[in-house]
Amino acid sequence: MEFFELAIGSIFINNIILAQFLGICPFIGTSKKMETAVGMSMAVVFVMVMAGMITWSVDTFLLKALNVEYLRTLSFILVIASLVQFVEMFLKKSIPGLYAGLGIFLPLITTNCAVMGACLLNIGNEYHFTKALMSSFSYAIGFGLALILFAGVRERVNLGPVPKPLQDTSIGLVTAGIIALTFTSFRGMV
Amino acid sequence: MAQSLAKEFTKGLWAEIPPFRLVLGLCPTLAVTKSVENGIGMGLATTFVLVFSNLLISLLRNVIPTKVRIACYIVIIATFVTIVELVMQAYTYPLFLKLGIFIPLIVVNCIVLGRAEAFASKNNPVMALADGLGIGIGFTLSLASLGAVREILGAGTITIWGGSPIFDMSNWFHPFTFMVEAPGAFAALGLMLAGMNLIGKK
Amino acid sequence: MREMLSMIVVLTVLASVSGGLLAAVKSGTELRIEEQVLKFQKAPAIESLFSDVTNDPLKERFNLETGETTIQIFPGKMPDGSMAVAFETLGKGGYGGDIGLMVAIDMDKDQLVGARVTTHAETPGLGSRAKDDLTFVSQFNDKSLDTNLALKADNGTISAISGATVTSRAITRAAIEAQTLYNDLKPEIMKQIQ
């Protein structure tokens, strides 16, 4: 039950993009076409879960053990960057099909603050391992859900006669705001 | 020299002002601009990191091997971010609490890494310094102005560094709280972006 | 080979310089950070809980070692002469991180004086109500220590903030932890206060 509430909460109520403002750049950048949105969502689910597990382990077994928590920012970003590199190399060699789909999104993920943010939140909450895993996964699903819904609406909006100054990013942000507004529907459900 | 230096500095204030012209670094922009104060704080923290990482990367640009340059940039940036984090914790603790997770996340702010890669690694330290300072101050100004719009409409007042509000219309104005909530952040930034587009590039 | 070597050398040098620099900054700011935390997070909560104490709990604070962690104890002399202590516990599982709860306990009556939220990073508008709106935390006022401080939904006695069950639960966790801590540490605290 607790896990269920955590999942619902992280996906809908405290959606990592729409309520916590993490990962806005890829959210705006990869939502113009549905295909890219789906690709990015999958890549994020993949990387976020792995990064969540690894950074949790690094934090617990390395930083806390050595009492150097102030190196958290530094070590996490290095872990994520090398993880992304490694995943990219691994996919390229072993699963070319998946690489073709996710490949172009992987480098973008290094600077996706949603990944780093989710890892920091896990540590901040002092979750144990399974919970950290669960929370990373839920955040990633929330990211994907918001991104895909947004891409659907955005495709429609961009086909319309949006006034010139508002075109593209500007109207995209307003639309995202309205989607964030609709997500307030879930308030209070857990 | 002086002219091009001035150019590098001022481009960050208008022609390439983030996040309006250079649509990067949106997360902190949206998250911390609930008030002018937070906006300025975040902007200055980012400026600090930008200036020093730009300077250092530019100094080391001939030493850093190309293959591991991104890793090196990340190490340098992360170091300055952690310094900011610690210093803010020690000296401006309430602000640090408000900005929360977005201080460590400066490390993944595309503006910082973007300037390092696109500018600092190709230019001399003085230029890099001017660029970092310009972009940083531009970013601070943007955050402050967005913060001002949201705070005025959303709260009816502007308060900086505690004390009594420097601007107050709450006696007749019913605060438009939408502006300080998450949806309002997106909408306000979107509309300001449209406003900037309307004014034009020069 | 040379390239490889230079890569390794540069990265190692950078990393060690960075580590050294950070360690230096860290040690330079450590004390100051502690002071700040005390001043901005704990002081307001303590002042609000111990509004009518006759001593200065902040000045008289002392540390207690329990297992691997250290907790700060703030003793307060209640107007009726009884002794109370306040200390902070962390409630795990909020959305935006731990929720800090300052709990004050009357040591003579073994009952809660009250509780205040100190730190949180919850969604604005909902979770933050726990801190600014005192109706939720005032449920802890004068509760006896054998009360089940869990949420009603978890068979306890505390009603959740409507629409913020997760936040409420994190706070009750902190309160329950305070109960256990107090029960474990009571003799030690008594010793220290004397």
Next chain:
Amino acid sequence: MIKRSFFMLSNKPRLTCDLLETDPEAPLKMDVPGLLTLLLPEPIDGKRTALIKKGDVVEKGQKLLLYENDTQYAVSPVSGTIKSIDTFTVDEVSGLRTRITIEKDDRNTEHVGYTDMPEDLSFAAQHLNQLPGAPGFDGLSRNGIQLNALVITVADTDLLSTTSQYVGTAHAAELEKGVQILKRITNLSKVYLLIPGYLLERVQFDGVTVMPASLNYPDTLPALVMKNHLDKILPAGRTPEEMGIFFIRAEAVVSLARAFEANAPVFEKCITLIDKTGARHRIEAVIGTPLSSIFSQLGIQIDEQDRIVIGGAMQGFATFTDHHPVTPDMDSILVQDKGDIIPLSDTNCINCGRCVQICPADIPVNLLVRFLQTAQYETAADKYDLESCIDCGLCAYVCTSRIALSQYIRLGKHELRKLRIDA
């Protein structure tokens, strides 16, 4: 004009084709005017020498070719002199044509005809393609087409017109003869007769499979006939001929019989004309007669801003000029008063979905039009079924926003072809 009905739960207007009178009168014969106009489907090419020129004397029944080796030709319906050859625009999408104007003279040419009339496809394509009813033999003689069935349509494809129904039933005997000739020309034994149910008893002969046609528009369009009667789905972007099914008007078959009977080409085209009051006239005019001549003989006044629609209300085209000539495929003429014309608008699609409900090809028109309006033709074709459109025009008929949907679709197909050629 059929208005939206007051109650419309299903949102689908019932558009039914016009019925033929129980006792149809013979068509009113139009006089042959002094000046006739013929259209050739290709424009004048200044670099090539034309085979015909101004001042040439032509005989009745003479084949007029613009350039050597052309497959398209016109057949002069009168004897006379060529007065002019110029370029002519039919509408924007179909592009430029060549117009040949002939001044009739009084020479008696009753007996000009063919010396030899073999019953084969190449002769038909080279000489009989311009018969009234536009048989389209040239399309069949193209390489790579494997025919396996013929469909003779006694049902009209568009609303208002009763031309096919009239010719097919009034000249049933000639139709039967024509079918026999057609079978020999095409070497096909499988022949279907598409005919509205209520006319079945008027046309009875052997050797054909009768398909009772629905009177609901657009059920008589080839793609839907194939789907409903022949159990064949026309793949998007293909023509029925490419799929081996040859659609031919009853009038073309009748004309074929007459031509073989007379050993000479025939020129009298039957036309249904709807005037401004909605009254129906059935007329017979020689191919090449300018419409203005027909209007003056019938006493129909054409004013500025009126609209002359050739070929049906749903699928035809509006002509620029009332001098547009009668062509072999002109089944109907519709004259609309300027006051009756409902203007189109440039409002956005409001997603009401009426087009989607009515579309016989199940195209998501609401999405398609957004891509067409932003000129994303390839996406429109790949994902939003542009090429499945059968051009029935119903979406634009019901559009609440009054968007020129058919125009966008036709333009889209046109641009797509250009893109594909360039690629």
Next chain:
Amino acid sequence: MNNKKLTVSHAPFWHDGDSLFKKNLNFIIALLPAAIFGVLQFGAPALGVLALSVSCAMLWELIINAVSKRPFTIGDLDAALIGLLFGMMLPAVTPWWLVVVGTFVAIFMGKMIFGGIGASPFNPALLGMAILMLSWNMFFDFDTAYVNYDFDFTALAPLVAVKFQGAATDLFPLSALFMGREVGAVGAVFSLGLIIGGIYLILRGYARWELSVSFIAGIVITAFLFHLVNPESYAGPWFHLFSGYTMLGAFFLITDSSSSPVQRIPMLIYGLLAGFMIILMRNIGSYADGTILAILLVNVVSPLLDNIRPTALGKDMSNA
């Protein structure tokens, strides 16, 4: 040859004569019974709110058109309809400035910045309401709004009462709710009038029955399940159906064409989802009446749902 200038356009040359003006006019006509009832029940202030709302909405559209140098579009009555719907969702005692700001938000944010009618993926009136309710929640509290009124029925907002006091109340007989004997928004209380208007629209073909029916089904099914589990705290389906904005939503808000899907199956899913969300929000969420946000939420899903569609004629066939 003297050529007359003829009108040249493209096929088809017929149109069934329908237009945006007629569609919107019919929506407005269908809304009138409920609007008139609201004015009779809540008096002159209700009329004031409706009139101000309609006129402001039209005025804002006019001004925005003029400023952005686009053709004037108030002739299609869309702004009037948005204004009327918006006004009907407000309490009768709404302050004037709230109406002015709200219609601006609805017209500007909900419609004009996307490029006018049809271009917005959200229902403008709902968007205006949602933003207002987020900002000035206190003005939408029906219990305090009608404190100066003297009604001959329970002057409590039914949904709020049930949410906080449990469903075991007989303060709100169904017949009273059905006939509009309740406090609430000007145009949303008279369920009977809204149903009549809605059925008129459906019969006329301006609203799609799929949306209304599935929406009502979603509410009834979800509410029934909740009621089954705990009848003490969760009210039954009929109560939910005739209280709050439900009926206005079922016939006039969810049927807004720009923001809803057009294919049949997506429409059914869309309606069910909206109904489900509303009951979820009313029963376990933090809002008393979730209609507005729930419909806005499914607006977001609508473009995705529209991808469920039949294969077009001859699409993707082998060239056999």
